[in-house]
Amino acid sequence: MSPQIELNDATPASSSPHRPGTIAVFGATGRQGGAVVDALLDHKARVRALVRDPHSDRARALAARGVELAAVRTDDPATLVAALTAVEAFSFMTPEANSLEEVETEIRIGTALVDAAVEAGVPHVLFNSVLGADRERGVPHHDSKHTIEEYLGKSGLRAEVVRPAPFMEEMAPKLEHGEIVVRLPMPEDAPLKMISVRDLGRVAAALLLGLAEAPGGAVELVGDELTGPRIAAAFGARAGLPARYEALPLSVLPTELDRVMFREFAEAGEHPSDLGAVRAIEPDTLDLAEWIRVTGWTAPTHVAGS
Template sequence: MAQQSTKTTGTIAVFGATGRQGGAVVDALLDRKATVRALVRNPHSGRARALAARGVELAAIRTDAPASLAAALMAVEAFCFMTPEANTLEEVETEIRIGTALVDAAVAAGVPHVVFHSVFGADRERGVPHHDSKHAIEEYLRKSGLRATMIRPAPFMEEVAPSLEHGEIVLRLPLPEDAALKMISVRDVGRVAAALLLGTAEAPGGAVELVGDELTGPRIAAAFGARAGLPARYEALSLSVLPSDLDRAMFREFAKAAEHPSDPAAVPSTLDLPGWIRATGWTAPANVAGSRA
């Protein structure tokens, strides 16, 4: 990513602000004193009210009502959106429908800049539902004529969850022992999105892949063990433990992605895994049932 001197000072609209990624974007924008408008389905929900209490403007929308979407995007300087993750073919259709409706609304409202939260590898169709749906939305956005930036996060560090068993940190993933998993913290996804939305950074070519660290399973386990002051080990599981063909396809893609090393330094100031562990104050989980530690 490159730094940019022209800064956005108007209202920034966010769809998905009550979720994890969108919430990280809102946090980063508010940290930089930006004016934020959250597009929400239910402005009376607890999460929406919590946003309003922090000074976020709420715009009630319906994703099946184009006029409500376009009205919510009027007079904004930038718009950030992420779509619900699709895990079935039916959910793929729903996600694409929501994504294209948001793009159409941005066109109707004349939004100057749109940032779409895609997923790592979405520039290629892969047969993984939440990759293919993001790919379709990226293509639709590219053809819209809007100035658009795609951010493609790797899997989230927050989703790596070791257990404590008999006084030992244990990490199990359906990933070969020698395959390095690419990761990014949700916090950093929000910070990168905010920089792009505010115009303090730009992504050459209109897209940026977000990787804060890439480590093999044994090294991931060791990082958690070092924090806990405990021994650690990694167990590579068979893909057969996953509940569906779609999940198995996703982890095959993670293994394939490991064959092409990334450069975390390409996105400055992101946390590596040990840094994320320290920053979040991670502590060892409770012992699993039956453990003796």
């Protein structure tokens, strides 16, 4: 059963469209958390990054942009509570798990962060989950996020969840003999749901700042959904070159976790997403062709297979 993520009607997000307080972000030195920080700073928000090592290059780069740093240890609840004291909202994600042992670690970290938010009395919490985590799917490193969603839903916190699809940034077309080639372990007739990392950050910032609400407390982040041949065609059109798609067997993936995940991606493509739900929060959400244009993507200079 899906976790029930409920907004506190006594203090709706829409009642405070410009938050004066600090927004805490866990995972700010990573790609996804960094996108949330970028979007918050674009809104001139005050940001506190919860980091393991405030002296790391990435943490210092955040500090140079005006981000407050709070040193934390996920195995030390006192540091987490101190870092979340007196913040207006809190955004967190958990580290991606690549083994069953890491799945257990991810759940431990996620529940520790929820517990700390409860103890610190954080008014609003946003969890960066994953597409499909609304229920158990048999994908261990996605089901871990489902477990965290359920734990958050039972915490009593005013909470919202974003569930991003695979990222457009993970597309890696190749140039082979004058042709753009895209290869994925997906059937060619199965649409792949996608979102840009930029738009993950923008949607998260809008929710954290009370500029929008996630319908029912959770929103699937899908900016586009295209079959492999259409993905290849989009890159080919940008490069002005012919393009083709090759569907790879699942056996090319290094772990069973990855194979189960891509089976889930293919099955998810059987159910079209409501692309309007994301654009209701972030009207400038990019589809793949727009992402290719906005990022200035160009064909690889190294010619594979030559």
